[in-house]
Amino acid sequence: MSTLAGLFAPDRVAVVGATEREGSVGRAVTENLLDRFDGAVIPVNPKRETVLGTPCVASVAEADPDMAVVAVPPGAVLDVVRECGEAGVQNVVVLTAGFGETGAEGADRERQLRGVAAEYDLNVVGPNSLGVMSSPVGLNATFGPDAPPEGGVSFMSQSGAFVTAVVDWAADAGLGFKDVVSLGNKAVLDETDFVRAWGNDPDTDVVVGYLESIVDGRAFVDAARETTDDTPVVVVKSGRTDAGAQAASSHTGAIAGSDRAYEAGLDAAGVLRAESVQELFDAARALAGGDVPESNGVAVVTNAGGPGVMATDAVGDAERLSLASFTDETVDRLAEELPDEANVYNPVDVIGDAPVERFRTAIDIALEDPNVGAAVVITAPTATLDFGELGEAIAESTDDHGVPTAACLMGGGRLEDARQVLRERGIPSYFDPARAVGGLESLAEYREVRGRSYPDPEPVDADRERVREILETVEDRSDNRLGVEAMEILDAYGVPTPEGAVVDDPAEAQAVAEDIGEEVVMKIVSPDILHKSDIGGVKVGVPVDEVDDAYEDLIARARNYQPDATILGVQVQEMLDLDAGVETIVGSHRDPQFGPLVMFGLGGVFVEIMEDTTFRLAPVGSDAAKEMTEDIDAAPLLRGARGRDPVDIDGVTDAVRRVSQLVADFPSIVELDVNPLVATPDGVRAVDLRLTVDPEELEQ
Known part of the structure; x- marks a missing residue:
């Protein structure tokens, strides 16, 4: 797979299937490209001389693009992609639906698409993709209605509708994006490719994603570990079901489910997992600033007591954060500078009549405390504040002290000047104190991720050949389950087991018990009887001289419970306390x-x-x-x-x-x-x- 730079910074983009027909994908993507793209846009349509006033060509080869956007009927896609390969066009975005998401015929078409891409070593996004965007070059190669504001967040989504919703929301929220990709069916390029590419992109500050699945979990883990050394990755993973556990026959399988696997995989990858879309972008706001707290102590500075308490509760609920304990020097300085009615302990309440100067003084003193690693600054609208100046004060204090700060601006239009200043200065702001604390929690979590090492597990001495022999015994059985008759597998890997054996007659059971020399545990051994204790298939504390009778009783119980069960014998085992x-x-x-x-x-x-x-x-x-x-x-x-x-x-x-x-x-x-x-x-x-x-x- 070649570099993905051509997908996000092409000089020439061909739109295959460009048209002037109202409501068509070909028209929408052509209009979007012509509206803002810094490079050349070449419509490809053999039936037209121009599209939307732009000269049109008959073939991809004639267009000679760096990237081709394909918006033709499903039956024509393979020919177009092959034409791209033959013309040396390495980057292809397939918007067309009608592939693996539609049934057997579409799945076969998608397999063929994958084959053509492999033959020509193509970077293919999709099919069934909304397209790709890149703000620095004005690239909007999608059929969505809007392009996002420019910023440092690169975003991938398995849902095209989610992309359009986020882009529309981002314009109001002031969150800026660098690259955006709608993954579509992920026939060729998937989340792993983009995590790796954005990890090598100096202009991407944070990678965020909406994922419904991960194609190759181990490859994703490897790519994300490399990326998160310098660039945080946050995803929201939908599909929290236990469907994967329905066919499980073990305790572990029943508990694991699909979501537990993703939880373990994302943790191993160093990826931060958001529980909701709101958490995803709250984390993105905080992480896009780049600084992480040096310690977990949080200072809260507020002009409103109630929101200060809410922030304090949120810090207490956080897994990694704690309310900072101010030094005596900090408390004394705050007492000197603030009115008598103010609270000089954490959370600091500068009281409702505080002007910007008082706020700034309190923030500076709090951020200078050695126990403070991060801060939340909360304000509610008052007549004593100039909110644009307050935004400047928060940003300047944060820059001066190098302490990550989240602002909580609890108001509407009156606070817009402050929000605008903070956006321009890279300071995250939120309406809810708990969300501001959640943003700081993301920073603390990323600090842990960035400090991780991933040592290889120590080697294990084992008799692997003996394990292979035991596992192969299922080939001669009617089922594929093994039980205590395979305990030697654990012995072969050095896992301690009690003394004992599986036997198939009473005399042998008696002999094993005599070798153990004390009371034993006896269990029926059958692949068809999974919960032995439920049928009385386990006897504990059997004296040596009663072992033969216990053997006969266990066999009889098993036969009565399930006459057609395969009975392999009885396990006689040392009894543990x-x-x-x-x-x-x-x-x-x-x-x-x-x-x-x-x-x-x-x-x-x-x-x-x-x-x-x-x-x-x-x-x-x-x-x-x-x-x-x-x-x-x-x-x-x-x-x-x-x-x-x-x-x-x-x-x-x-x-x-x-x-x-x-x-x-x-x-x-x-x-x-x-x-x-x-x-x-x-x-x-x-x-x-x-x-x-x-x-x-x-x-x-």
Whole structure:
């Protein structure tokens, strides 16, 4: 794939399908280009000599463009794109719909389009795209009604309608854009390509996106990690459903769903995730300024007590921010400069009659405090303020002290002068105090992202050949699930398991129990009976001399419950003291976009009810695995809550790391549960195992 510069800064743009017909896409995009574009616009239509007063040519080759915008019927698109390739036109934007979104015929047409693009190494946007825009050169190669104001935000959207709505809103909101692309069906270029391109663009301050899907999750992660070193990326991801979990047969698969995979993938990519369109662009406003707070302490300066309290509450609710504690020197200086009625502690209330000078003095003193990393300045309309001057004061103070500041201008038209000044000076402003704090939270989150390192996971010694042999046993079975009969897989990867074995007759069960030498746990082993305890398929604390009878009873229970079930035998296992430990779960689910995810959380029989779990992309190293043990609500249990001894966290971390490497090494493992992984002060043991294998992956 060549550089994408030609998509956003072409010298010559051809519109294939240009026409003067009212209401047509070909006319709309031609008009938009002729209206503002700095370069040459060449209509391509063999049936006309001119379009909208501009000379027309009969072919793409005759136009000799840097970029072609294609607005012809679906059946003609492939020929036009091939003509672009033969003419050496590398950048093509296909506006035409009627491809993969329409059914089998359209999907086949899209596959052919992808093939032509690959043959000629073309940069193709779409099909079914609104088009592309780039403000610095006046490029509006879309059939939308408006172009955005110029700025430092580059924006991609999987919805063309969303682009038109955002562009229309941006004109009133004063948010400026550098490049805009409607991704369409993403037949060739997708979100990964644009994240990478904008990461290398010095004029893009922040990348934002509306995404419904990600084509290649791992490639996106790699591209975003490189980009977020210097350029923040924020996306809103729609489609928060658990549809992906409907066919899952493991606890992990049932919990993972589609959204948990995206959550883990975006986190691994260093991408900030917005929960709404408002959050997306609130974050964009803050991040476009470029500065991040050096610390999490926030100062609030206001002329209205109620909004100051609202901002204080929002800071308290924020994950990364805290209300700054002023030094004694700061408090004394504020007391000297402000009226007696003012509040000199954080939040600072300069009271309602404050003129601009008092506001500026309070802001300066607050921003000079060493405990302040960011600030919110709030104002409500009063007769004592010149709002244009207030905007200048906020901007100057921010520049003088280098402390990121968000303004909260709680009013309408009276405050427009202040908003305009702040827009010009790159200071984000909001109406709601909570939104102003949310903007600062985005800055704090990006500071964490920018400071991240992504070390490779430590190598894991494992008997991979033995694992492959065990997984291949599903080829001789009627189903593709393995259970405790495959516990040797965990042994092969160094995950501790209790002493025991799976046996298929009472005498062998007795012998295994005698080797263990104490009371044992016995479980029915059947791929068709997933919840063994529900049918009485588990016996705990079986004395050695009762093992043979317990074996017969377990087999009988299984036969009565499900006569046609495949019974592989009974597992006889060393009994662990569960009261001395914590039941956790380590699992994996293979996501179509992001590949294997590893899960850790509170385990046992309530795992799907509590859902106290966290996910990462596999494989993970020791640091990431340890973070997972800290992310769950039950983390205090692992560390010795209520007088309990802390469990062996290093052992838990090591087990998570090893399981994550196992599923990364073997793409044939679709789902996997180690539940419970019992963690005690003396170590960990994997008590039960369930996994699903994809036989087709085994053959690759």
